[in-house]
Amino acid sequence: MFAQEFVLKQRTEILHALCSSGSAEHLERVLDILLAQGELTWEDYQNIQVPGRPLFTNARQLLDLLYTKGLDSCGLFLAALKQVLPEAQETGLSLSGCSPNIKEKEAQSTSTTQMLLTQRPSLVSKLQSCINGALQALVVEGQFTSRDCDEVRRPIHTPSQQARCLLDHVSSKGDLAAKVLLNYIQQKQESGSPVNQKNLTPPKEFLKYQKKLSSSVSAQSCFLSTYGGTSHMSLDDIYTEGQLELAHKCTDLHTPLGLEDIVGTLGTVNKEADTVLVSGEAGSGKSTLLQRLHLLWAQGAALQDFLLLFPFSCRKLNSEHKELSVQELLFQHCCWPDREQEQIFQFILDHPHLILFTFDGLDELKQSFSDEHRLCCPTQHAPVHTLLFNLIQGSLMKGVQKVVTSRPEAVGPLLKKHLSKEVLLKGFSPSGIDCFVRKHHNDSTVAAKVLESLQTNTALLGLCHNPVLCWIVSQCHKELLGCGEGSPQTITDVYLMILQHFLQHKSLSKSTIGLGWLHENLKTVLHLGQLAFEGIGSTCYIFSGIELDACGVTEQDICIGFLIQIKDTSSAHYEFLHVTIQCFFAALYIVLSGNIDGPTIPKLFEMQDMRETGLSTSCFGACLPSTDQQKQDVVGEDTAAKTSDLQMIATFVSGLLSQRHRSLWLHCCPSAVMEKKARQVVRCLSKGMQKHFKSIPQPVEGEAKSMHAMPGFLWLIKCIYEMQESRIANNAMSKLEIDHLKLTYCNIGPVECTALSYVLQHLRTPVGLQLDNNSVGDVGVEQLLPCMHVCNSLHLRNNNITDEGIRKLIAKGIQCDNFRKIALFNNKLTDACTQQFSHLLKTRQDFLSLRLGNNNITAEGAKQLAEGLKFNHSLQYLGLWGNKIGDAGAEALASALEYSKSLVWLSLVGNGVGTAGACALAKIVKNSTSLEHLWLTENCITRAGVECLIQALQHNTHVKSIWLQNNNLSLEEVEDMTQRESRLFF
Numbered sequence: 001m002f003a004q005e006f007v008l009k010q011r012t013e014i015l016h017a018l019c020s021s022g023s024a025e026h027l028e029r030v031l032d033i034l035l036a037q038g039e040l041t042w043e044d045y046q047n048i049q050v051p052g053r054p055l056f057t058n059a060r061q062l063l064d065l066l067y068t069k070g071l072d073s074c075g076l077f078l079a080a081l082k083q084v085l086p087e088a089q090e091t092g093l094s095l096s097g098c099s100p101n102i103k104e105k106e107a108q109s110t111s112t113t114q115m116l117l118t119q120r121p122s123l124v125s126k127l128q129s130c131i132n133g134a135l136q137a138l139v140v141e142g143q144f145t146s147r148d149c150d151e152v153r154r155p156i157h158t159p160s161q162q163a164r165c166l167l168d169h170v171s172s173k174g175d176l177a178a179k180v181l182l183n184y185i186q187q188k189q190e191s192g193s194p195v196n197q198k199n200l201t202p203p204k205e206f207l208k209y210q211k212k213l214s215s216s217v218s219a220q221s222c223f224l225s226t227y228g229g230t231s232h233m234s235l236d237d238i239y240t241e242g243q244l245e246l247a248h249k250c251t252d253l254h255t256p257l258g259l260e261d262i263v264g265t266l267g268t269v270n271k272e273a274d275t276v277l278v279s280g281e282a283g284s285g286k287s288t289l290l291q292r293l294h295l296l297w298a299q300g301a302a303l304q305d306f307l308l309l310f311p312f313s314c315r316k317l318n319s320e321h322k323e324l325s326v327q328e329l330l331f332q333h334c335c336w337p338d339r340e341q342e343q344i345f346q347f348i349l350d351h352p353h354l355i356l357f358t359f360d361g362l363d364e365l366k367q368s369f370s371d372e373h374r375l376c377c378p379t380q381h382a383p384v385h386t387l388l389f390n391l392i393q394g395s396l397m398k399g400v401q402k403v404v405t406s407r408p409e410a411v412g413p414l415l416k417k418h419l420s421k422e423v424l425l426k427g428f429s430p431s432g433i434d435c436f437v438r439k440h441h442n443d444s445t446v447a448a449k450v451l452e453s454l455q456t457n458t459a460l461l462g463l464c465h466n467p468v469l470c471w472i473v474s475q476c477h478k479e480l481l482g483c484g485e486g487s488p489q490t491i492t493d494v495y496l497m498i499l500q501h502f503l504q505h506k507s508l509s510k511s512t513i514g515l516g517w518l519h520e521n522l523k524t525v526l527h528l529g530q531l532a533f534e535g536i537g538s539t540c541y542i543f544s545g546i547e548l549d550a551c552g553v554t555e556q557d558i559c560i561g562f563l564i565q566i567k568d569t570s571s572a573h574y575e576f577l578h579v580t581i582q583c584f585f586a587a588l589y590i591v592l593s594g595n596i597d598g599p600t601i602p603k604l605f606e607m608q609d610m611r612e613t614g615l616s617t618s619c620f621g622a623c624l625p626s627t628d629q630q631k632q633d634v635v636g637e638d639t640a641a642k643t644s645d646l647q648m649i650a651t652f653v654s655g656l657l658s659q660r661h662r663s664l665w666l667h668c669c670p671s672a673v674m675e676k677k678a679r680q681v682v683r684c685l686s687k688g689m690q691k692h693f694k695s696i697p698q699p700v701e702g703e704a705k706s707m708h709a710m711p712g713f714l715w716l717i718k719c720i721y722e723m724q725e726s727r728i729a730n731n732a733m734s735k736l737e738i739d740h741l742k743l744t745y746c747n748i749g750p751v752e753c754t755a756l757s758y759v760l761q762h763l764r765t766p767v768g769l770q771l772d773n774n775s776v777g778d779v780g781v782e783q784l785l786p787c788m789h790v791c792n793s794l795h796l797r798n799n800n801i802t803d804e805g806i807r808k809l810i811a812k813g814i815q816c817d818n819f820r821k822i823a824l825f826n827n828k829l830t831d832a833c834t835q836q837f838s839h840l841l842k843t844r845q846d847f848l849s850l851r852l853g854n855n856n857i858t859a860e861g862a863k864q865l866a867e868g869l870k871f872n873h874s875l876q877y878l879g880l881w882g883n884k885i886g887d888a889g890a891e892a893l894a895s896a897l898e899y900s901k902s903l904v905w906l907s908l909v910g911n912g913v914g915t916a917g918a919c920a921l922a923k924i925v926k927n928s929t930s931l932e933h934l935w936l937t938e939n940c941i942t943r944a945g946v947e948c949l950i951q952a953l954q955h956n957t958h959v960k961s962i963w964l965q966n967n968n969l970s971l972e973e974v975e976d977m978t979q980r981e982s983r984l985f986f
């Protein structure tokens with residue numbers, strides 16, 4: 001059959017092959033090849049790839065065009081299709097007889113930009129793994145602006161789409177940009193492959209093993225388990241970039257951390273170690289991130305410096321009770337070599353730097369990390385956890401790179417010693433939430449409605465920064481959009497929503513209306529609850545059929561969808577969709593089961609105290625039914641995961657027993673029992689808070705009474721928030737008398753801000769709230785508004801806050817009489833927010849301190865601030881270090897502050913104010929009757945500028961110091977001027 005006729009006759013099959021996955025990737029790869037071949041012009045390409053148009057329409061457009069172009073074009077298309085989708089033939093599309101594989105055009109004597117086109121397919125593949133590096137090279141060479149970078153890095157793009165977008169941008173910039181990019185890729189290739197990988201020819205059997213491992217990794221990682229029982233969603237289609245940060249911030253990092261940076265050298269603090277830790281809260285996306293890395297490696301799109309990648313799940317390793325050697329661990333748990341095992345293993349031992357191990361969920365391992373049992377010999381047998389700990393330390397198979405994930409609680413100092421670096425995964429950014437919701441919903445109208453409803457419920461929006469909650473909200477969009485006023489506010493509300501969603505959608509009886517849905521499914525909830533509860537007690541997240549039977553879990557219960565079958569185990573084993581769902585069911589069991597006795601709830605809440613006092617946390621075992629002696633024996637192991645799980649269960653128990661959910665349990669449990677359990681929770685929370693308050697040291701005379709958060713404080717606050725009863729919050733806080741509450745480096749995001757604000761608004765006396773170095777963000781700022789009236793100062797250094805957050809914060813702050821100081825260093829503020837501050841200064845004649853250091857404020861912003869300062873008579877501290885106000889900004893401030901009677905301290909360090917700026921500022925030095933300290937370090941000021949300041953100082957005795965380090969002054973000048981004026985500091 002001629003190619004043209006084939007394209008016409010098999011049109012439906014071709015369209016199906018190209019588009020049925022829902023992902024645009026296949027079509028785009030075919031287009032890449034045709035562009036490279038010159039078969040499609042740039043104009044053709046743009047007519048086909050119309051953004052926002054359905055994928056099928058784009059594909060049809062391509063087929064129509066090819067048909068009109070004729071026989072050769074159709075032939076080349078079919079060959080391209082065969083190259084992109086070799087498996088298409090198995091799905092009924094016969095491509096045999098089509099033209100042979102296409103090779104990219106040799107780079108003829110074309111321009112460099114044309115080379116981007118002719119080599120497009122391979123460039124797309126190479127670039128995916130190094131987008132950030134390529135962007136940085138283009139920025140450094142002045143070819144790209146930060147706006148270009150943002151365009152390319154739009155989170156809605158998959159890595160391959162980012163690569164294409166980068167190529168298109170570079171093409172539009174011309175030959176020079178193209179040259180920079182091609183040079184970068186070449187250098188990356190040369191330096192990227194370790195020296196001995198370049199000339200390395202691994203044995204044939206090794207290459208076969210590599211292929212087998214890679215296809216098994218690909219098969220394991222291409223789907224997400226949370227979509228397992230509900231719909232089909234490939235990881236490629238749903239994966240959304242999370243926010244990654246180095247635990248030890250590195251100052252020269254200008255671009256956000258990318259996936260490949262996790263294993264790169266960036267941010268390494270211990271060069272001797274080979275283990276990177278990715279830590280993050282439950283549901284922050286650690287397993288999904290590893291899954292993404294695995295898939296990219298298997299697709300050849302990232303981590304190509306590693307010949308083999310061995311993925312391990314600590315959850316699964318828990319069920320390995322035999323002693324193994326490392327060789328058995330690798331081959332039995334990841335991929336079995338069909339031949340020449342010894343040869344393959346020897347190759348691995350000889351080239352450790354070409355091997356990557358990943359261990360997901362170290363916190364779920366039954367044993368806590370220890371370095372007691374040393375092991376160096378790869379053939380020696382040992383319990384799996386001993387092998388794992390020795391691999392992490394590098395005593396076994398030194399040089400193999402390891403990536404380990406864990407919740408933060410599990411990371412003790414013992415483990416930290418062996419880490420090359422720690423990367424924090426902080427869930428989705430606001431744009432990540434947007435992107436995820438759009439990817440989750442095929443129907444863009446539904447996505448828009450969900451996003452709109454999140455904008456009107458910022459407490460819920462805050463929760464969606466956690467991907468697992470974002471997934472639930474997207475999954476339950478119908479319930480969400482239908483609930484109007486009563487839309488979810490707390491974590492418990494969100495999990496109740498998914499409970500209702502699954503029970504009503506999958507249960508056989510559809511008659512559930514009103515609140516009856518829970519009562520009708522009570523048995524299922526109790527069966528799953530018992531399984532979850534006992535599992536947590538014994539650090540068990542995987543359940544056999546026998547264990548399911550023991551808790552009465554039936555086939556029908558499984559069909560509801562909360563339990564999913566684990567694929568790669570010999571007999572049927574199940575796990576909960578996510579560990580947070582297991583915790584939720586355990587909490588439901590505590591609330592609903594008649595088997596739960598009196599001390600269970602107090603014991604659950606005492607966990608935190610015990611951890612703080614160093615006691616064993618195995619008491620949860622004592623809550624288990626007394627018949628289950630065998631399980632109680634294993635409960636002795638105290639893992640960090642368990643503490644985190646128990647905290648989460650306690651949070652859910654608080655929410656489930658809150659007054660507003662009581663009606664749900666009406667027909668499920670005697671109300672007297674419910675009341676009793678609720679009273680227990682309230683008592684525990686009140687006791688916990690009292691204990692915290694008692695621990696606050698008495699202030700030294702003359703100093704503020706300050707409270708530093710202790711572990712557990714935020715958790716207690718979150719439990720109080722779950723109860724949504726202001727009486728409880730009021731009782732808890734009204735007795736607290738402190739001047740300053742310090743919660744720095746506490747991993748506070750929007751969710752914690754919501755709870756904090758809910759509770760703090762009940763304080764009787766105002767406090768200084770210090771939240772420096774957290775992840776508050778604009779959404780968190782909005783959550784803090786209800787407690788602004790009790791904050792006399794607010795410290796939000798380094799919290800990812802933008803002008804948008806400030807707009808809302810200041811609009812509220814202006815109305816709060818107590819609010820007098822704000823510190824916002826190291827955020828993302830620009831001139832756009834200075835108008836708000838100007839308004840604040842004009843309106844509030846009692847405002848004392850404004851610190852905006854290290855943001856992006858320029859002369860325009862300084863002029864705006866000056867407008868407000870002209871009318872302000874109270875401000876004492878103004879800090880603008882590390883901005884870019886220049887001489888024009890300095891002049892504006894100087895005019896506004898020249899006769900200030902309040903300003904005591906002014907910092908303009910590192911602002912490029914220059915000599916002209918210094919001379920202008922001399923006016924304040926000369927005429928202000930209040931100024932004491934002026935900071936002008938690092939400002940390119942020359943002798944002439946300092947002379948102006950010296951002259952001004954002659955008129956003023958109030959000024960105590962002017963700091964002038966690192967300006968444009970010679971040693972002689974410094975010596976001379978120091979002698980003339982002792983208040984100058986160089």
Ligand SMILES: Nc1ncnc2c1ncn2[C@@H]1O[C@H](COP(=O)(O)OP(=O)(O)OP(=O)(O)O)[C@@H](O)[C@H]1O
Pocket residue numbers: 224225226227238239240241242280281282283284285286287288289361406407436467468469471578579580
């Ligand atoms: N980057 C992401 N893109 C899309 N969905 C995600 C992403 N990260 C997480 N999710 C969603 O959230 C769910 C939970 O994420 P995941 O299991 O990776 O969290 P985790 O941090 O490993 O949790 P835990 O510590 O409790 O095991 C996933 O199953 C998926 O539905």
